[in-house]
Amino acid sequence: MTVKAYVGMGSNWGDSAALLAAAEKAVALLGWGARTSSCYRTAPVGGPSQPPYLNAVMELETAWPPDELLRLLLRIEERFGRHRRVRWGPRYLDLDLILYDTWVIDTPNLRVPHPRMHDRRFVLEPLAELAPERVIPGKGTVRAALKGVLNQEVDQVDGCVFAYAGD
Ligand SMILES: Nc1ncnc2c1ncn2[C@@H]1O[C@H](COP(=O)(O)OP(=O)(O)OP(=O)(O)O)[C@@H](O)[C@H]1O
Numbered sequence: 781m782t783v784k785a786y787v788g789m790g791s792n793w794g795d796s797a798a799l800l801a802a803a804e805k806a807v808a809l810l811g812w813g814a815r816t817s818s819c820y821r822t823a824p825v826g827g828p829s830q831p832p833y834l835n836a837v838m839e840l841e842t843a844w845p846p847d848e849l850l851r852l853l854l855r856i857e858e859r860f861g862r863h864r865r866v867r868w869g870p871r872y873l874d875l876d877l878i879l880y881d882t883w884v885i886d887t888p889n890l891r892v893p894h895p896r897m898h899d900r901r902f903v904l905e906p907l908a909e910l911a912p913e914r915v916i917p918g919k920g921t922v923r924a925a926l927k928g929v930l931n932q933e934v935d936q937v938d939g940c941v942f943a944y945a946g947d
């Protein structure tokens with residue numbers, strides 16, 4: 781069995797564009813048919829004063845169960861030198877499992893849909909490029925959720941060279 785999963789990527793430390801481009805290739809190896817959104821420069825949400833982020837979202841078809849997929853994503857984060865000292869503080873690379881098919885998962889290590897995704901334009905704007913009509917379980921469509929967060933600042937930018945950029 782394979783399912784469609786969505787992964788959020790973010791970076792606001794180091795060479796963020798190069799980090800996201802390298803992470804994209806690593807994440808694509810966890811499944812098939814990867815598609816990647818455009819890249820956005822986004823104002824930090826929460827946490828201390830910190831540089832703006834680059835964010836993007838990937839779609840892929842995967843056979844990994846969700847807990848394994850998260851474990852593999854966290855390994856990729858570590859490989860790219862994530863430092864995690866302050867909650868919502870700056871990071872080289874952050875990978876979040878935002879949707880796993882229509883599953884709802886609530887375990888100590890994994891919550892899907894990602895519990896804050898529907899409040900975050902830096903997730904919804906790139907996700908809407910790939911799957912505007914997808915339903916966020918319990919929250920309505922991506923397109924509808926996006927309408928509620930348009931006050932947050934995001935700008936589509938060139939900078940990231942993605943191997944699996946959608947059309
Ligand atoms: N859907 C998910 N995607 C990624 N990590 C998750 C998810 N649900 C739970 N987690 C847990 O959250 C931990 C990562 O927490 P972390 O401190 O990096 O959060 P964050 O990325 O800073 O903030 P946020 O969760 O608000 O995006 C992981 O170790 C993982 O066990």
Ligand SMILES: Nc1nc2c(c(=O)[nH]1)N=C(CO)CN2
Pocket residue numbers: 789790791822823824825826827833835868869874902
């Ligand atoms: N703009 C933006 N803000 C954030 C981000 C992020 O990726 N982009 N990630 C966070 C913790 O996951 C907290 N705040």
